Amino acid sequence: MKVVALAGGVGGARLAAGLQAALPPGDLTVVVNTADDFDLWDLRICPDLDTVMYTLAGIANPETGWGIAGETFDTLGMLARYGEDTWFKLGDRDMATHVLRSERLRSGMPLTQVTFTLTDALGIPSRILPMCDDLVSTVLDTSAGTLEFQEYFVRRAQRDEVRGIKLRGIEEARPSDVVLDAFAGAEAVVFCPSNPVVSIGPILAVPGMREAIVASSAPKVAVSPIIGGRALKGPADRMLASLGHEVSSAGVARMYEDVVDGMVIDHADEDEREEISALGMDVLVTDAVMRDGPDRERLAREVVYFTGSVAGR
């Protein structure tokens, strides 16, 4: 069963890992946000791609969700000794990813192909696709002024209020043919529980992406990243509020109203079922928290099963 998942960082990567475990090898394609990519020391860093890649390769740090398990930081320590500002925690193993990716990008290889060379070498049975091969950068209008995404997210630890979001370069971006083909051939589309505004939002904002998803006859379901009015991880709850969205599963459903046919929400949000149904969506109420590997696979199986009962519109 060909499943295409849309994902950002840690939460999305965890459901993607559950889907990979639940599906036959090769049946999962993950389309990943790349709008928080940036350059550091002339290396291209793709935080969400890497989080999904390391998670699907089974080498992610289980505590943080990002980075590689057992990672060391000797290169970073030496960069600090050279007087560099080491606010972004690049691990030594992780560095290999950035070095190879940067070399290949500079040689003219598109990011989609570069990502394939890396995931293939790591033996990942799923396809991991950047949302596009173009450089798109999330820029945030915040209480501390204009910030590049990783400045906000890592350097300033998400402490600023987000008042607006711009996606620099999005007008010139296009989904790659392989992303378009994935949606065209999908039997189910799953919106992972990632931040709707800065993870899933940029994917949908690539010109032609939303249309390609809507044009797919596959049922499309979203797993709410908001449970009981809070984001399990990251600043999605505060960010939704400051941007004027309702911080609830129903609020997320409303943001996805024109592309999604069904919502997966937690028992904690059962009282929002009617409100979401009123949007014309099917609703699955379940335990939407992923505590460990078996939990990811359990939720993934429920999500896949749910897509079978959702009528594509």
Place this chain on the structure above:
Amino acid sequence: MKVVALAGGVGGARLAAGLQAALPPGDLTVVVNTADDFDLWDLRICPDLDTVMYTLAGIANPETGWGIAGETFDTLGMLARYGEDTWFKLGDRDMATHVLRSERLRSGMPLTQVTFTLTDALGIPSRILPMCDDLVSTVLDTSAGTLEFQEYFVRRAQRDEVRGIKLRGIEEARPSDVVLDAFAGAEAVVFCPSNPVVSIGPILAVPGMREAIVASSAPKVAVSPIIGGRALKGPADRMLASLGHEVSSAGVARMYEDVVDGMVIDHADEDEREEISALGMDVLVTDAVMRDGPDRERLAREVVYFTGSVAGR
């Protein structure tokens, strides 16, 4: 006393460290071979510059002479996992050097200035100058065909017979102003015990370099890298032989005849004193083997003292 040393890798770096210890801070300038520089994963690697830099910073691996003490190799291990050929042993701390240098070179900063930013951050009291800012590459004609220098030196562990040496790019190379100024202001010039053909040779081959050294009124002395017919480190002995040079301190003296006023040779080569004197050179016979830090400083002091008794020509 302003001393300018010419150096290649490990042996040269060790005498340079001795000179740095023997002289007042700031009095030593080391002009370093860069003809074995090369690109790996789009990073500029400068093996001799790094060996001199790490040695003068007091962080070199004392066993190997190259690389950083206590170095780890996690990035390299991950590169291997990505299917890369990891014949060149890049350490994790060492990687910081290559990443920063490559970024700065790509931004348009000349190698001389890049090197200064690194040595300054490491608190090195001496000046370390690349022989030029141009990319020059040693290419060897060997029994195994044409080899880039590091292919010969590291990958194939110097097992091939060297029949000829070419310096690709040397015609367009020029000594930087700061190198020319260093020789113009030198009170002594010391040729470190580095390989005369692939370490000191490329420095002298930069158009204008030999003339600048000869034009200096400072006494110029060379420390023989050959002791008892053998190189203490590296393939210099076999390389000299296969290129038709005499493998002895006198043979080295003959190679430096037109630029050097005095030779420092080991007691083992005392019987070559007359032969070297006959070339018009002064000769210091001493213990030319550097076993440890104090030994380096002892030899450096003897060399500096010897320059005081050598008449510049």
